[in-house]
Amino acid sequence: xxxxxPTIFIVDDDPSARSGLERLIKAAGYAAxxxxxxSAFLEENLGNRHGCLLLDCNxxxxxxxxxxxxxxxxxxxxxxxxxxxxxxxxxxxxTMKKGAVDFLTKPVDSEDLMNAIxxxxxxxxARFAMEREIESLQVLLDSLTKREYQVMTYVxxxxxxxxxxxxxxxTEDTVKIHRHRVMKKLKLESVAELVxxxxxxxVKPAETRDTY
Amino acid sequence: xxxxxxxxxxTGLELILLLCLGALIFYVVLRGRQVKRIxxxxxxxxxxxxxxxxxxxxxxxxxxxxxxxxxxxxxxxxGIEAYSDVDIKKGMxxxxxxxxxxxxxxxxxxxxxxxxxxxESHSTEIHLQRKDGSSIWFETxxxxxxxxxxxxxxxxxxxxxxxxxxxxxxxxxxxxxxSAFIKNCTEAICxxxxxxxxxxxxxxxxxxxYIAEHSIIAEVNEAMVNTSKFSSIEEAIGQxxxxxxxxxxxxxxxxxxxxxxxxxxxxxxKTYEVDENGNVHIYLNNIIGDYEDGYLVRAWATGRDISxxxxxxxxxxxxxxxxRSVVELANEAILITQEQKVQYCNPAALGLTGYSEEExxxxxxxxxxxxxxxxxxxxxxxxxxxxxxxRNRYTIRILTKSGETKTVIVNSAxxxxxxxxxxxxxxxxISELMELQDQLTEQKEHLARMERITIFGHxxxxxxxxxxxxxxxxxxxxxxxxxxxxxxxxxxxxxxxVIREIIEDTKRAGNIIRNLRDLYGxxxxxxxxxxxxxxxxxxxxxxxxxxxxxHVCFLLEGEDDxxxxxxxxxxxxxxxxxxxxxxVDALRANKEDNRLIKISTISEASIIRVTVTDNGPGIDPNKxxxxxxPLSSWKSGGMGLGLAISDSIIDNHGGxxxxxxxxxxxxxxxxxxxxxxxxx
Numbered sequence: 001x002x003x004x005x006p007t008i009f010i011v012d013d014d015p016s017a018r019s020g021l022e023r024l025i026k027a028a029g030y031a032a033x034x035x036x037x038x039s040a041f042l043e044e045n046l047g048n049r050h051g052c053l054l055l056d057c058n059x060x061x062x063x064x065x066x067x068x069x070x071x072x073x074x075x076x077x078x079x080x081x082x083x084x085x086x087x088x089x090x091x092x093x094x095t096m097k098k099g100a101v102d103f104l105t106k107p108v109d110s111e112d113l114m115n116a117i118x119x120x121x122x123x124x125x126a127r128f129a130m131e132r133e134i135e136s137l138q139v140l141l142d143s144l145t146k147r148e149y150q151v152m153t154y155v156x157x158x159x160x161x162x163x164x165x166x167x168x169x170x171t172e173d174t175v176k177i178h179r180h181r182v183m184k185k186l187k188l189e190s191v192a193e194l195v196x197x198x199x200x201x202x203v204k205p206a207e208t209r210d211t212y
Numbered sequence: 213x214x215x216x217x218x219x220x221x222x223t224g225l226e227l228i229l230l231l232c233l234g235a236l237i238f239y240v241v242l243r244g245r246q247v248k249r250i251x252x253x254x255x256x257x258x259x260x261x262x263x264x265x266x267x268x269x270x271x272x273x274x275x276x277x278x279x280x281x282x283x284x285x286x287x288x289x290x291g292i293e294a295y296s297d298v299d300i301k302k303g304m305x306x307x308x309x310x311x312x313x314x315x316x317x318x319x320x321x322x323x324x325x326x327x328x329x330x331x332e333s334h335s336t337e338i339h340l341q342r343k344d345g346s347s348i349w350f351e352t353x354x355x356x357x358x359x360x361x362x363x364x365x366x367x368x369x370x371x372x373x374x375x376x377x378x379x380x381x382x383x384x385x386x387x388x389x390x391s392a393f394i395k396n397c398t399e400a401i402c403x404x405x406x407x408x409x410x411x412x413x414x415x416x417x418x419x420x421x422y423i424a425e426h427s428i429i430a431e432v433n434e435a436m437v438n439t440s441k442f443s444s445i446e447e448a449i450g451q452x453x454x455x456x457x458x459x460x461x462x463x464x465x466x467x468x469x470x471x472x473x474x475x476x477x478x479x480x481x482k483t484y485e486v487d488e489n490g491n492v493h494i495y496l497n498n499i500i501g502d503y504e505d506g507y508l509v510r511a512w513a514t515g516r517d518i519s520x521x522x523x524x525x526x527x528x529x530x531x532x533x534x535x536r537s538v539v540e541l542a543n544e545a546i547l548i549t550q551e552q553k554v555q556y557c558n559p560a561a562l563g564l565t566g567y568s569e570e571e572x573x574x575x576x577x578x579x580x581x582x583x584x585x586x587x588x589x590x591x592x593x594x595x596x597x598x599x600x601x602x603r604n605r606y607t608i609r610i611l612t613k614s615g616e617t618k619t620v621i622v623n624s625a626x627x628x629x630x631x632x633x634x635x636x637x638x639x640x641x642i643s644e645l646m647e648l649q650d651q652l653t654e655q656k657e658h659l660a661r662m663e664r665i666t667i668f669g670h671x672x673x674x675x676x677x678x679x680x681x682x683x684x685x686x687x688x689x690x691x692x693x694x695x696x697x698x699x700x701x702x703x704x705x706x707x708x709x710v711i712r713e714i715i716e717d718t719k720r721a722g723n724i725i726r727n728l729r730d731l732y733g734x735x736x737x738x739x740x741x742x743x744x745x746x747x748x749x750x751x752x753x754x755x756x757x758x759x760x761x762x763h764v765c766f767l768l769e770g771e772d773d774x775x776x777x778x779x780x781x782x783x784x785x786x787x788x789x790x791x792x793x794x795x796v797d798a799l800r801a802n803k804e805d806n807r808l809i810k811i812s813t814i815s816e817a818s819i820i821r822v823t824v825t826d827n828g829p830g831i832d833p834n835k836x837x838x839x840x841x842p843l844s845s846w847k848s849g850g851m852g853l854g855l856a857i858s859d860s861i862i863d864n865h866g867g868x869x870x871x872x873x874x875x876x877x878x879x880x881x882x883x884x885x886x887x888x889x890x891x892x
Contacts, residue, residue: 020686
C-alpha cells in the first residue's frame with residue numbers, strides 16, 4: 001500500500017535544535033526536511049504527503065499549536081509530534097486533545113523521539129489505509145442512484161419499509177426495490193453490515209419526521 | 213610892708229588892721245602850703261590812677277566825643293589785638309580796629325557813647341567775637357569824664373564777664389532741662405513743700421498729723437497727675453498732698469508711716485495700687501526729704517509703674533524655667549562653646565559622651581571628636597566664627613569616654629552666652645539609626661534578590677526554553693553521531709560537522725547560564741563601567757522566548773557608541789527586565805498582531821536615558837503618581853515591588869526613574885543614570 005516512503009517534517013525556529021534533530025532523524029534512516037517557521041512549512045503545500053510533523057511549540061509568527069489548528073482547518077490530518085523546550089500542562093493537554101500523537105520535551109532522547117515518530121508514522125499509515133478504504137466505499141456509493149441513496153439513509157436509521165414509504169410518500173414496494181438494489185450494489189448481506197459501511201463511509205442517517 | 217605896720221597901730225583900729233594883716237600873711241603862707249599839699253596829693257593820686265589804670269583787670273579806654281581813643285590801658289590793647297591786626301594809636305577811632313558793621317550792631321557803640329557824653333554814667337553788656345572765633349562777654353561801664361572846661365570825654369571800662377555769662381547760661385539750661393525732665397519723665401514725680409517746715413523732735417504720729425495738715429504740692433508732673441484725680445498740673449499745684457495720697461486709706465497710712473520712720477529717705481520700695489478699672493498697679497517708689505536746720509522743708513517723691521515690667525519679668529522667669537527644663541530634658545545633646553571651650557552641656561550631652569560635667573567643662577570640644585573628623589569640624593567652626601555661610605547639618609563621629617565611636621548629626625548656630633558670642637551645638641545620636649540604615653540596606657538587598665528570584669521564576673519557561681534549544685542540538689547531534697557510528701554510516705565530514713555544532717551549542721548554553729547567573733545569584737553593589745546597550749541585549753536574550761510566547765514585537769533602538777555608565781550590570785539588568793516584563797504584561801490587553809515594545813538608549817549632556825515604551829493600554833493615571841512606591845502595583849498579580857526596587861537601584865546609581873503615558877497611547881517608563889565621567 002505504501003508506495004511512497006514517509007518524510008519527517010521538522011518545523012523549529014531554533015537552528016541548533018533543528019539541525020540536531022534533522023541529523024538524528026536522518027541517521028535513524030528516515031527522510032527528513034526541516035523548516036524554520038510554520039509559514040515556510042505551509043507554503044510548501046504538501047497536500048497528503050506520507051510522514052509526520054515534528055513541531056516546535058514556541059515560534060515567532062505562527063506557533064506550533066496554531067499550525068495544528070491551521071492544518072486541521074485545511075483538512076490535512078498529518079500526525080503531529082510536538083516538541084517543546086518548555087511545555088506547560090495546558091498547552092500539552094490542548095494539543096493532545098486536538099489529536100497530537102505525542103508531546104516531547106527538549107532535549108529529547110533519541111529513543112523517545114524514535115518511538116514517537118514511529119507511532120506517528122503508524123497513525124499516518126492507518127490514516128492512509130482508512131482513506132483508501134473510504135475511497136473504495138465511495139466508489140460503491142457513487143453507483144447508487146439518488147433515490148437509492150436516500151432510501152439507504154432511512155434504512156440505517158432503523159425505520160421499517162412501511163415507515164420509509166410514508167416518509168418518502170412512496171409505496172412500500174418501491175422502498176423494497178430500492179433497498180434490494182442498494183444491498184446488491186454495495187455487496188452487503190445485512191442491515192448491520194450496511195450500518196457499519198455507512199459509518200465508515202461517513203454517510204449520515206436521514207432526519208426523520210418526529211411524529212412517532 | 214609888714215614892719216611898718218605895727219607903727220601905725222596905736223588904737224584898736226590899728227590892732228584890727230594888724231590882725232587883718234597877720235591873718236592875711238597867715239593866709240598867704242597857709243595857702244601856699246595848701247597848694248603845695250594839694251599838688252603833691254594830686255601827683256600821688258595821679259600815680260595811683262596810673263597804677264590803677266594800667267593794673268586794672270578791666271580793659272579801659274578814654275574816648276573823646278568823636279570816639280577817638282585818647283588813652284588806653286594794656287588790657288584794652290590786648291583786647292584790641294584779639295580783634296584786629298591794626299596797631300593801636302592815639303587819636304584813632306575805635307571803629308577803625310573793628311569790623312564796624314558787626315561791632316556796631318552788637319554794641320550800639322554810638323548810642324552808648326552819646327548817652328555818656330550827656331553826663332549819664334551807665335553800663336551795658338557787650339558780646340564780641342574774637343578773630344579766632346571765640347566769643348567774649350563784657351560788662352562795660354560808660355563813665356563821662358570832664359576834660360578842659362565843658363568838654364566831656366568818656367571812659368569805657370570793660371570787664372570780662374564771659375565766665376559769669378557761661379555759668380548763667382548753663383544754669384538756665386540746667387533749669388530748663390530739669391523742668392523738661394520732670395515734665396516728660398515717665399516716672400511720676402512730686403515735690404511737696406511743708407509750710408511751715410516740719411520741726412524736729414516730733415513723734416511719728418505727730419509727724420503724720422503735721423504732714424496731713426501742712427504739706428502742699430509744689431511741683432508735679434504729668435505722670436503723677438495721671439495717677440491722681442487731678443486733670444492737669446496747674447490744678448494739682450498748691451493742693452494738699454492728701455488730695456493725691458489720701459491718708460484715709462490703710463495702705464497709704466502704712467506707707468506714710470514707713471516714710472516717716474525712714475526720715476524721709478526711702479529707695480525702691482514697692483506699693484500696690486488699684487486703678488479705677490480695678491487693675492492692680494505695682495509702683496517702685498523713692499522719697500528724699502530736704503532738711504534745713506533740722507526742719508523738713510520739702511520732700512521729693514518719685515514713683516514708677518512697674519506692673520508691665522513685673523509681668524514681663526515673671527513671664528521671662530517662667531520662660532527661662534521652661535527653656536531650661538526643655539534643654540535639661542532634651543534627648544538631643546546640647547552644648548554651648550566659646551573659643552572652642554565647652555561652657556555648658558545638658559544631661560543628654562553627658563549621656564552621649566559618657567563624661568561628667570566637670571570633665572567636659574572648659575575642655576576643647578575638639579577632644580571629643582573622632583580624629584578623622586576633627587579637620588572637618590574645625591573648618592566648619594572657623595567658617596561659622598568668621599560669619600561665612602555654613603552647612604546647617606552635617607554628620608560626624610565622636611568618641612565617648614569609653615572609647616566608643618558614635619555617629620551624630622551636628623546642628624550649630626551662633627548664640628550668646630553670658631553676653632558673649634558663643635556657638636550653640638545640637639548633637640543627635642544617629643548610631644542606632646545608622647545601624648538600622650545598614651539593616652535596611654541589607655533588607656533592601658534581600659528584597660531585590662527576592663524580586664530577582666521572582667523574576668527568575670516568572671522567566672523559568674523562557675529560560676528553560678532558551679537553554680533547552682542548544683541542549684537539544686547537543687543531544688540530538690551526539691545521538692545521531694552515535695547512531696551513524698553504530699550503523700557504520702558515519703563519514704568523517706559528518707562527524708566533524710556534528711562536533712562543530714555540539715561545540716557551538718555548548719558555548720551558547722554556557723552563555724545563557726552566564727547571563728542568568730548574575731540575575732539569579734547574590735551580588736553586592738560591585739560597580740564597573742557598564743555598556744547599557746550590552747545589558748539590554750543580554751536581557752533580550754533571556755526574554756526572547758517571552759516575546760515569542762506573547763507575540764510581542766521587540767525593537768531595540770540603541771544609540772551607537774553609547775558612553776559607559778558606572779553601575780552594577782546585574783542590577784541594571786534587573787531593572788530593564790522588570791520594565792520589559794511589565795510592558796509584556798500590559799500588552800496582553802492588545803491583539804496578538806499589535807504588541808510592540810521599543811527600548812531606546814539616548815545619551816544627553818551628563819546622563820544616559822533608557823526608555824521602554826509599549827503600545828499597550830497605558831498606566832492608570834491615578835497610579836502614575838506613586839508608581840515607584842512599594843505595593844502600588846498597577847497590574848493584577850505580582851509582588852508590587854518590582855518598580856520600587858528598580859527605583860531604589862537606580863537611586864543608588866545616582867539616577868532617577870520616570871513614567872508617563874504617551875499621547876498616542878501606551879506607557880513610557882525608564883530611567884536616567886549619570887555617564888561614567890560625570891559621576892561625582
